Amino acid sequence: MARTSLPARERSLLPTDAPLSLLTKTGEPVVDPELVMPDDDVLLELHRRMVVGRRFDTQATALTRQGRLAVYPSSRGQEACEVGSVLALREQDWLFPTYRDSVALVTRGVPAVETLTLLQGGWHNGYDPHEHRVAPQCTPLATNTLHAVGLAHAAKLKGEDTVALVLVGDGATSEGDTHEALNFAAVWQAPVVFLVQNNGYAISVPMSKQNVAPSLAHKGVGYGVPSVLVDGNDPAALYAVVRDAVRVAAEGGGPTLIEAITYRVEAHTNADDATRYRDADEVAAWLDRDPVDRIEAYLTARGLLDDARRATVAAEAEAYAASVREVMNADVEVDPAELFEHVYAEPTRQLREQAALLAEELA
C-alpha cells in the first residue's frame, strides 16, 4: 500500500531522503511503491491546465511592461505545484494562496480579471473568497498558515467535510506564524495540508542562508505533523501526494506538511533583477527539469497526447491570454474613497479621519 495512504497514526513523521517522484525529468515513469500514478484523464487535465496557466503567467508579466499591472510575481517553472495542488482539491475545500499563486487561482476558476485586480492596484482583493473557496492572496508571509488552520479547525468543530490547503514559500517557513500554525494543526488534528513550494529563494536569499535542517519537510516532525518530500516539478507526483494528504485530512487523519522542491525561473517579481544573485547556469539546469515538458514527454510516449490535442490546448491557451489582455487593457476608474471600505465592519475613528482628509485633498 502507498506509504502516504496509510492511516494517520501509521504515517511516517519523517520525509523520505529523496523527493518522491513518478516521472523522471525526461518524462519516463518511475515505479515507486509509495505512490500511485494518477489516471490518464487526470494527467491530461494537469497538462492542459499547466499549459493554459503558463500562458496566463507570461501574459501577466507582459502586462507589467505595458503598465497595466503594478507588479506580478511569476510562478513560471512552478506549474506542477500551482496546478497539481488545486486539481487535487475537492469542490468544498479551501485554498489559502500567496501573492505568487495567481496560476493556482485561475486554475481554481477565479476569473483572470478578478485575480489580477490586487496586482493592478485596483482593489485589495478582486474576487469573492466564498464563491470560489479561495482566501485572499496573502502578501504578509505565512499569515495564511494561521488562517488555514483556523478555517480547518472551525470546519471540524462544525462537522463539515472541508479541508484547507495552504501554499507557502521556503522563506515563509522561517516565519513564526508557520510554526504556530503547524503546532495547532497537530494539536487539534485539523484537516489542513501545508504545501511549501521550495523554489530556492526568498527574493535574493538562497535556502542555504536561512535553513540548515535536512529539509523543510523535517520541520513537521517536531510538531507531530507527518511530512512528505516531493519533486515539485513532477506534476503526477505532486497531484498524488496532495490528493492523498487531502483524503487523509478529510478522513480525520489530521495535517500533512509537504515540501515540493521546485524553482522560480523568473525574478522574484518584475521589479527584481535575479542576475544579481544567481548564475545563468543554475537557471539553465532547472529549465532542463521543466514540469510542462516532463508531462508532455510522458503523455506523448504513452500515445495520449498527439499533435492535434497539443494544438487544441495551445489554441485554448492563446485565446485565454487574448481575453486576459482585452479586459486588462481597459482603463478602470478607481474611486480613492473605496480604499477605506471593508477594512473593518465598523470604520474606526482614525479611518474616518483619514478618509475625510483624503476627500478634502482630492476636492
Ligand SMILES: Cc1ncc(C[n+]2csc(CCOP(=O)(O)OP(=O)(O)O)c2C)c(N)n1
Ligand atoms: C511578514 C513579511 N516579511 C517580509 C516580507 C517581504 N517579502 C516579500 S516576499 C519575501 C520572500 C518570500 O520568499 P518565499 O516565502 O520563499 O516565497 P516566494 O516569493 O519565493 O514564492 C519577503 C521577505 C513580507 N511580505 N511579509
Ligand SMILES: [Mg+2]
Ligand atoms: Mg521562495
